[in-house]
Amino acid sequence: MENLDTILLSIKNFLSYSIYDSSTAHVTIGTFLAIIFAIFLVTYALKLIHKIVAVKLPEEDKNKFESIFIFLKYLFYILVVVAILHASGVNLTLLLTASAALFVGLGLALQYLFQDIISGILIILDQSLHVGDIIEVEQKVGRVFEIRLRTTRALTRDDKVIVIPNHKFLTDSIYNYTQNHKTTRESINIGVAYGSDVDLVTSLLKEVASEQKNVLKNPKPFVLFEDFGDSALMFSLNYYITDSFSDPKTKSEMRYMIDAKFRAHNISIPFPQRDVHMYKN
Secondary structure, eight states, X not given: OHHHHHHHHHHHHHHTOEEEEOSSOEEEHHHHHHHXXXXXXXXXXXXXHHHHHHHHSOHHHHHHHHHHHHHHHHHHHHHHHXXXXXXXXXXXXXXXXXXXXXXXXXXXXXXXXXXXXXXXHHHHHHTOOOTTOEEEETTEEEEEEEEOSSEEEEEETTSOEEEEETTHHHXXXXXXXXXXXXXXXXXXXXXEOTTOOHHXXXXXXXXXXXXXXXXXXXXXXXXXXXXXXXXXXXXXXXXXXXXXGGHHHHHHHHHHHHHHHHHHTTOOXXXXXXXXXXXXX
């Protein structure tokens, strides 16, 4: 019995051995071991929660959940350490007060980081953006391929990656071409010479749209007589597609076809002209 008491006393003395001692903090080996054990326990619990939740999520939402999970994991670690230190008698109030200037400086330096993280969480929770969406930001069109907690990554039409800080989705106006559905309406503007047969022009433009495989048959393409321009009659060919990301290629093919059909029917595409009158004194 005395041996057991001696062992327990030795363990108690060992756990009570001070690692750091000051007027504001008293950290022992026991405190240090308690922190390690708590982190290990939290890690195991979070892995279990992660496994249960991830199985039930759709594939497209798993990346979003990973971003939130990583953030929450580190948040739990911080809370556990703070709770154990407080329970061990560490005066956190004095530590926080002494570090107030440091925290203010860090807050100013990291304000955009936290703004991005909060924005990322809101984007993930309200489902306002999905992987595969076509967006336009700062006059660049891209297809979203990754949503992280701080940034969103999209592939532009010229195969370049644009990294977008998440706070821009809350502070700036950003077009989401596929927010409601994948079908979008596109248009091509074209001018023809005054005196052209407008009915023939309309018929040829509709014919071009019907012959283009990427253009949907329903809703039907339509032509608008936009305006009487300075040098031309202005028309627009409006059509619907399901892949707005590759629309520039579709527009290019349709322009080739329009030019060929207009030439075959003697419809000219004018260019701006100016008459300069010179007077001699």
